[in-house]
Amino acid sequence: MWTRYLAALLLVCAAFAQEDMPPAGRGAGRGGRGSTRDFLGLGPPPDAAAAARGEKLFAPNCAFCHGEKARGASAPNLVRSALVLHDERGELVGPxxxxGFPDKGMPAFPNFTPAELADIAQYLHLQVELVANRGTYKRLNVVTGSAPAGEAYFNANCKSCHSTTGDLAHIGARYEPDQLQNRFIWPAGGRGGGARQKVTVTLPDGQSIAGTIRKIDDFDISMTDSAGVYHSWPRDSVRIELEDRLAGHRRLLDKYSDADMHNLTAYLVTLK
Ligand code: HEC
Ligand code: HEC
Incomplete structure (x- = not known):
């Protein structure tokens, strides 16, 4: 999981790095010639009609694990997936x-038609496009915000989950500014992703058991409870609630203004 994430991150960073040196000189091209898709080294633009059809398939079949708008939940964020970024017309996403990845927790979906798989791929490409469009502007202005304003925003919105002397201590020394910005905007897929997904299973008699998922597919779910005892049930016989660790971050994603993101970055880079 970690190596897959790292590969995706490197890919995105490599795409950024190339664009970072336009022939006319650094910074000259803001909002200029290259489209966001060139900027990210992506393929053809998504087909809006296909993406809209794909959304209707994604929501009931995939969002449960990959999160609303594919931004990650128990399963990886697909907006930053190397596989999705390399795909053009569903040739990688479809298969x-x-x-599926049955041994890693994703069931197979053998009943989608090729056209449906292509629509799902277009939906994913549209999500990449939407996130990338926010990224273009930020990337070129990455440390221009106000650190004191960022600190105030952090204290109001982040302190409930993070500490600058605990988990985020020296975060400014661990990442380059633009990577750091990516980390707080889209942390999904980092440490403790799908492999240690917490779950609560409710049995038909109403009893609830909390623990960590071992395996989940179309038919069965197995887990280890807090005492370390292994359980397994047919999936349709129990109610499954996954803990959404990154819910806080997805909520923030819709809330940040561009200024908030710049200010936060300016503050976090000071945490050396
Ligand atoms: C039960 C949870 C679950 C469901 C439902 C699910 N996935 Fe997944 N998916 C996963 C997991 C876990 C992985 C990561 C597998 C791995 O670690 O290699 C994954 C991986 C992927 C990948 C590969 C990402 C990469 O970078 O390698 C794609 C693409 C994907 N899923 C798309 C979908 C789509 C589209 C749907 C709906 C049709 C879907 N998934 C439904 C759990 C799920
Ligand atoms: C509701 C809880 C919650 C809130 C609120 C929250 N985060 Fe997070 N954050 C998380 C979780 C969970 C992770 C994933 C940690 C992991 O992968 O182990 C994370 C990851 C991160 C990371 C990546 C850390 C690393 O080492 O790569 C950064 C940076 C971060 N958050 C910054 C922020 C900032 C800045 C805010 C406020 C604007 C914020 N977070 C608000 C829960 C939260």
């Missing part, structure tokens, strides 16, 4: 979805 991955049809076969």
């Amino acid at each position: 991955a979805v049809a076969k």
Whole structure:
């Protein structure tokens, strides 16, 4: 999981790094010639009609694990997936979805038609496009905000989950500013992703058991409870609630103004 994430991150960073040196000189091209898709080294623009059809398939079948708008929940954020970024017309996404990753917790979806798989791929590409468009502007202005304003924003919105002397101590020394910005905007897929997904299973008699998922597919769910005891049930016989660790971050994603993001970055880079 970690190596896959790292590969995706490197890919995105490599795409950024290339664009970072336009022939006319650094910074000259803001909002200029290159489109966001060139900027990210992405393929053809998504087809809006296909993406809208794909959304209707994604919501009931995939959002449960990959999160609303594919931004990650118990399963990886697909907006930053190397597989999705390399795909153009569903040639990589289609087979991955049809076969699934049954040993890693993603069921196969053998019943989608090729056209449906292509629509799902377009939906994912549209999500990449939407996130990338916010990224363009930020990338070129990454440390221009106000650190004191960022600190105030942090104290109001982040302190309930993070500490600058605990988990985020020296975060400014661990990442380059633009990577750091990516980390707080889209942390999904980092440490403790799908492999240690917490879950609460409610049995038909109303008893609830909390623990960590071992395996989940179309038919069965297995987990280890807090005492370390292994359980397994047919999936349709129990109610499953996954803990959404990154819910806080997805809520913030819709809330940040561009100024908030710049200010936060300016503050976090001071945490050396
Ligand atoms: C039960 C949870 C679950 C469901 C439902 C699910 N996935 Fe997944 N998916 C996963 C997990 C876990 C992985 C990561 C597998 C791994 O670690 O290699 C994954 C991986 C993927 C990948 C590959 C990402 C990469 O970078 O390698 C794609 C693409 C994907 N899923 C798309 C979908 C789509 C589209 C749907 C709905 C049709 C879907 N998934 C439904 C759990 C799920
Ligand atoms: C509701 C809880 C919650 C809130 C609120 C929250 N975060 Fe997070 N944050 C998390 C979780 C969970 C992770 C994933 C940690 C992991 O992967 O182990 C995370 C990851 C991160 C990371 C990546 C850390 C790393 O080492 O790569 C950064 C940076 C971060 N958050 C910054 C912020 C900032 C800045 C805010 C406020 C604007 C914020 N977070 C608000 C829960 C939260």
